[in-house]
Amino acid sequence: MPLAQALDDLQAFLGERLSRSKSDLDLHARSESYFPPTPPDAVAYPETTEEVAQIVRTCARYGIPVIGWGTGTSLEAQAQPLHGGVTVDFSRMNRVLDIRPADMDVTVQPGVTREALNEELRATGLFFPVDPGANASLGGMAMTRASGTTTVRYGTMRDNVLGFEAVLADGRVIRTGTRARKSSAGYDLTALLVGSEGTLALVTEITLRLHGIPESISAGICAFPDMTAATNAVMETIQMGIPMARIEFACAQTAQAFNAYAGTAMADQPHLMVEFHGSPESAAQDAARFAEIVADHGGSRFQWSSKSEERTALWAMRHNGYYAILASRPGARAVVTDICVPISQLPRAIEETQTDIAASGLPGPILGHVGDGNFHAILLIDPDKPTHLDIAKDLAHRMAERALRLGGTCTGEHGVGLGKKAYMQAEHGEGWDVMGQLKRAMDPQNILNPGKLVRGN
The missing domain is CATH 3.30.70.2190 (Alpha-Beta Plaits)
Structure with a gap:
């Protein structure tokens, strides 16, 4: 069996850092939203870029899916292994590699969390501003093009990532971008990987822009x-x-x-x-x-x-x-969704969404980063009432359609994963097919996070 042979080969060089324990598989089967758990066949804990490359080369040899994992805070099932395979958990690649205060940038491994980075930066007078709320890993934040409460001033991960070291689907290691503040040298591969949700490469180093702590x-x-x-x-x-x-x-x-x-x-x-x-x-x-x-x-x-x-x-x-919202309804689960619209359309989008939620009979508190035109609805459902999930999904569907109708996007920061995949055609048209062509060119075996983001994946 290809899977058994692949796992034996991985065990040979990872040893105990390839886990097949039920507790580990269960932990890496979930997201923070309503999607049912889907466990991997094994969880790998690499410590170096070369180990990540070797994991990917081994999985490519046998056609086994590879899924990156940061801290598991995604809301659209981005890190769930829909087809089994090997989850690559980056928690041991958690070092801040080089802080360069004079250039106001830093290079980190993907398992570093945003709070850990800012702790490390305290003595420099600098900070990393992107704040999605959760203490997410910087690798996961880059792969979902995260934003958050400070985006209105400091931008999203797209604006704050200068470059990557990344492992491609065939095991090659590439570097993208430079530490220069601008470049016109060819395709912007850094921008291509930001928001790619692990479907094009596994990131092993990230160079980030820093900002001065305000007076x-x-x-x-x-x-x-x-x-x-x-x-x-x-x-x-x-x-x-x-x-x-x-x-x-x-x-x-x-x-x-x-x-x-x-x-x-x-x-x-x-x-x-x-x-x-x-x-x-x-x-x-x-x-x-x-x-x-x-x-x-x-x-x-x-x-x-x-x-x-x-x-x-x-x-x-x-x-x-x-x-806090979950605690307001003990025993409830949440369907959490977000949309983003041009700022002039924000009052209309929120008003229509609130009216829609009120008519549904479900509790659906709204909060969000409204300076960007981005807001979230937390739709509370009773897990013992299947109709509640259907109603919540229908509300989320209408929110996404409303955002597109008003010139916005179906997701401002949660990403696509599995949950927003159904709206990619409407939002991007032929551009979604181009994304699929890029995916097939860079990952012809479709082993990197299959089932997510692009058509036919």
């Missing part, structure tokens, strides 16, 4: 009488060019969940949570300008603070939003 950081929160007022305030803030570092939205249901989970006392209304980076003077001026917009749209008094502990508490609450 002053202030954050605040305000409530609005309704959803339209809040989203119109966001639109005006962005159009006026106020340099927001974060501008996050939480609906009234989400505010209730925060109160129960974190012991806060937020009003039962939609809220905006914001942050400003700059000098003490510029941050104060930006906060004052934002407060004027809030008042113009009927918002409550804008409460803001530059105290570190108060800012930390605010963003910890926001980052725990998913768990």
